[in-house]
Amino acid sequence: xxxxxxxxxxxICKSGTSVKIECRSLDFQATTMFWYRQFPKQSLMLMATSxxxxxxxxxxxxxxxxxxxxxxxxxxxxxTVTSAHPEDSSFYICSVGxxxxxxxxxxxxxxxx
Amino acid sequence: xxxxxxxxxxxxxxxxDTVTLNCSYEVTNFRSLLWYKQEKKAPTFLFMLTSSGIxxxxxxxxxxxxxxxxxxxxxxxxxxxxDSAIYLCAVGIKAAGNKLTFGGGTRVLVKP
Numbered sequence: 001x002x003x004x005x006x007x008x009x010x011x012i013c014k015s016g017t018s019v020k021i022e023c024r025s026l027d028f029q030a031t032t033m034f035w036y037r038q039f040p041k042q043s044l045m046l047m048a049t050s051x052x053x054x055x056x057x058x059x060x061x062x063x064x065x066x067x068x069x070x071x072x073x074x075x076x077x078x079x080t081v082t083s084a085h086p087e088d089s090s091f092y093i094c095s096v097g098x099x100x101x102x103x104x105x106x107x108x109x110x111x112x113x
Numbered sequence: 114x115x116x117x118x119x120x121x122x123x124x125x126x127x128x129x130d131t132v133t134l135n136c137s138y139e140v141t142n143f144r145s146l147l148w149y150k151q152e153k154k155a156p157t158f159l160f161m162l163t164s165s166g167i168x169x170x171x172x173x174x175x176x177x178x179x180x181x182x183x184x185x186x187x188x189x190x191x192x193x194x195x196d197s198a199i200y201l202c203a204v205g206i207k208a209a210g211n212k213l214t215f216g217g218g219t220r221v222l223v224k225p
Binding site: 046104105 | 144145147149154155156157158161201203205210211212213214215216217218220
């Protein structure tokens, strides 16, 4: 399967700051990547589909101005949480897949104080 | 609205027991059903099922899809403490790219 990395693995920030999370596909050129959020003891919630060279597609209820996605190359997508608030604290995971089998990055745990 | 429901929500078993997890779905244009195991970090892929009635097996884990009943089961035999995890079911839909819709997961705890 595809090998996916995320950076950072953990970040703590102050309320009002912006945080950038990187997702890299190490052995597969991905025209599409997916960003998920997972709250404690809950399942994965798809936030958006990151499309290489074009705008991301956001799921209903996800603010596109709050969660900025940039997919500038076939191996890198970034998610920026702008003006983070404590309620944005969560586990953010990206996924990549050659077809419908998605392979996940190790995730980024964000804590906003 | 597409829906994926897993049951039970959680269960506790002892080593050596057999576990059966359920996943049911209501989606338009079903393409595939996938099972993942999540321990502390990101989910790891277990199985992808597209055809009804064909069992997929990997060691002590096996899974089968029933398209008539719109459901799938994941079996774990001779459970070990290392099987303790959240098991996630996800459904892929035609014409939705590679997007997956996840169920709520089943939390399995295997006690020694």
